[in-house]
Amino acid sequence: MNRSPAAFVPVPALAAFAAFAAAVAAVAAAALLAAAAAAPASAATLHVTVHGADGKPAADAVVMVQPAPGLAAVVPAPTTVPIEQRDFRFVPYVAVVAPGGAIRFVNKDPFDHHIRTLPGGPLGSVAPVKTFEYRLAASGRSGDTSEAVKLDLPGSILLGCHLHGSMRGHVLVASSPWFAVTDDRGRARIEGLPEGAVDIKLWHPDQISEQAPQRLALGPSLGTEARLNFTPRRRPAPRVDPSYGPPGSRD
């Protein structure tokens, strides 16, 4: 006979070991559950740097993160995002909300604006996901703020002004509740993500075609790079009326 030593272990001892192993597994599972209850799975932070096709950092790119189905996550609640009219500009130039969120216009200029929605995208081929217009009084007057405009469907809106034809701004109703807009150095940070497989998708107001999503395995913290499939134009400089001071000098 050439049996392994394990074959000589008496049956009651094997049963005891199996019971012990089951108990250990149960304790471990309970500990995991307790840890999950104490610290939600949504703990990962993603840092993304977005470049244009020319390799230069791309500002105003919306980075959206979609976790794989089934990943536990605390979904951020939709919010109301204020969009200011300041120095003939929409600030922020690109505003993002999740479906169910809202935007509100706040005039910070000492003159009226008349905000309207326009078709966007290449050659105006993309209809605004919602249409509206608001005449806003000069800052500090009654009527310098719009009602909250609730946005329920993903899509984009190009903003313009009846009174000042050069004014342009963008609203994106994101396809995911996790998003951020890149700064002038192309950087964006998104917190509260579940760890695991995620898809990153980009949107930029100048894009001609959809950006292909990119799949990543997300740990507690990850830095990555993403690239647009085109080179964005530079954002138009503010037009300033010298009679009322430098940009950003009023509140």
Ligand SMILES: [Cu+2]
């Ligand atoms: Cu205007």
